[in-house]
Amino acid sequence: MAKDEINDKPFDLDVILKQLGPFGKYNIVNYALLLFPIYLAGMYSSIYVFEASDIDYRCEITQCEVINESLWLEYAIPRDKNDLSKCKRYQFTGNYSQSNVTCTQKDFEVVVEQCDKYVYSDEDSAVKDFDLGCQNWKRTLIGTIHNSGLFVSLPLTGMLSDRFGRKVALPIASLMNGIFGITRSFSTNYYMMIAMEFLEASLGAGAYSTAFVLAMEIVGPKGRVFGNTLINVLYVFGSMTLAGLAWWLQNWRKLLRILYFPALLVFSYLWILNESARWLLSKGRHEEAVEILKKASNMNKVHISDDSLSSLFKLGTEDPKSKEVANNEGKTESSFLQALKSSIIRKRVAVCSFLWITCTFVYYGLSINSVSLAGNKYMNFMLVAFVEIPANFVCLYVLEKFGRKRTLTSTYLLSACFCVSLSLIRKDQKWLSLVIYLSGKFSITVAYSSVYIYVSEVFPTNVRQSLLAVCSALGRVGSTLAPLTPLLALYYDNLPAIFFASITVVASALVFTLPETINVPLPDTIEEAERQSKKEDNA
Known part of the structure; x- marks a missing residue:
């Protein structure tokens, strides 16, 4: 586009962003800040997979548990796909007394019944903590409850972001992530856990979408493809980090506390993050937008003409245009x-x-x-x-x-x-x-x-x-x-x-x-x- 065409064209912020360059120092610093909550979002999106992972367990046979050897398991528990069943047992018909414990084949009838108590492996999981044995629907419901929170978080954070700004919505959503995520690690029962799961997702999952929008708004068109790729890569690294930490810690409560604590730090963005100039202009806050663009030009060592910056004010002072926007x-x-x-x-x-x-x-x-x-x-x-x-x-x-x-x-x-x-x-x-x-x-x-x-x-x-x-x-x-x-x-x-x-x-x-x-x-x-x-x- 020729220089005269730019000057004759009504104001377009993308023109100034193009002058600032796709990825100068200002963009790099702000992207570094924004990629951090995106990295965290990559961990939070699938954390329920390791919170309530399926573990090994079997029926508790009260009459036989005191016996050290486990040969009696073959008589007490039927096979399911070549493994001992998790949820069924044979009926015990032997004469049980603590002084004369016997668990042999003749003590069990070939009558299958459902378990009412379970013996869990040494693996760590909410399944073990909340006794969710053979209640797979409750285990998988945790992930469903988490993702259902997105129906609330996306419109809620969107409205907050559009009304009060991106730099307000992002820290608040991240704060909600931290508060409810850490609180969930202290859950005393299953219902407290799923309640915190829903609240964390419904009030905090919007941190990703807000960071994404702000990242797209601080660069010009040519920088958005590269910026989007960076966001996707950091999100994937977050998912990989989640699996690595879960493997290392082997404790879902510690995992939650370690992963969600950094979300509290993002609340500091209220004071250190720059607001989107595009959002400020849409709200008529032209002076603040100009200050941010001047800061960006100084950091990127790029000169933006006064004419370009002054055109920002014309957008808000012309009544016909304001009316047109309203219309x-x-x-x-x-x-x-x-x-x-x-x-x-x-x-x-x-x-x-x-x-x-x-x-x-x-x-x-x-x-x-x-x-x-x-x-x-x-x-x-x-x-x-x-x-x-x-x-x-x-x-x-x-x-x-x-x-x-x-x-x-x-x-x-x-x-x-x-x-x-x-x-x-x-x-x-x-x-x-x-x-x-x-x-x-x-x-x-x-x-x-x-x-x-x-x-x-x-x-x-x-x-x-x-x-x-x-x-x-x-x-x-x-x-x-x-x-x-x-x-x-x-x-x-x-x-x-x-x-x-x-x-x-x-x-x-x-x-x-x-x-x-x-x-x-x-x-x-x-x-x-x-x-x-x-x-x-x-x-």
Whole structure:
């Protein structure tokens, strides 16, 4: 763009951000601050996997426990898949007395009954602390309760951020993380634990989205792709750190206290973090925005002309423009309703929501079920998380090379194929099953990253944010149901993988109903969005 064109163009903050450069000293310092809560969010998002991990336990046979040798276990407990059953026992019919303890085969009838007490292994878990033996629904419900808190945290933190600022919303959300996360480590019963789980997620999970938005707002367009990649990588490192610390500590209460204490430190951002200049301008606080931009130019050693900075004030002093903004705000609701009157837009909302649900369901489901793979559960979790790093880089390449539709269709189908393959592999082929499992996670990660971009390209500008929020909110249904998928393995070991494969095949087919958007200008109106589909039909 020529210099004269910039000067003649109405004020655009991106012009000044472009002058500041994509990643100068100011951006680096602020990104370093913002990447810290994002790193923490990577740990908090899946911490329930290690809080209430499934451990070994068996029925307590009161009459026989005082006997040191365990040969009597074969007579007392039936076999389930070649292992001693966790939840069933044979009925004891012997004559029991403390002075003459005998536990032989003749003391048990071949009558199976449910256990009422359990003997737990030395492994640490909330399952042991709260006596959750054979109540797998209670164990998996912890993760579901955590993810259901996202339905509250996203709109709540969004409203707080839009009204009071990003640098206010982020520290408060992080403070809630720290308070309720540490309090949860002192839980005295199961119900206190799930209550703290919900409060921590519903009041604190928005720290990630706030940090993400602020990170995107402090750089220009060219810096956002690189910034987004940094955020994804730090989030993955957080997940890997979680598994490493859980492996080292082997104590879920200590794990919570160590991981959540740093969240309290983020509260200091109220005084040390710079507010988003874009948000300040949207609120008419032009002088504060100018001071921040001047600070950024000094740190980056870049000169910003006074004319560029003075144009910021013109935006707020011109009454017609202020009225125009007010009018636009008044039209938001009507534009949203008008968009939903279009059958094409409604169909896209439904399809995109299903694509989002599929991604979150399979993405989190594979992460959660990774601890059930043969081998070291902590190492498996770290590997499943690490594979997301190359997946995000591959996503950037294939989207531009092959387009959105082919990328999504292929990655959904690949994920389905890898998941089905897991059911065809013998249990003794541990490495092969791990490689295929990682390949499935790789594929769904590429699809997940692609959906974020694709969904934003098929809706018109005036309702893009609103419809994107609808799809994202509905997508949380997948992450809320994902923690329950280990229950499917109780009926058949590979049932979760088969379930993942089925839903991804459906998603792959639905992609064909959407238009291709590579190298296509973003639609600004409902009519332009509808023409995307018409061009696709005529092609």
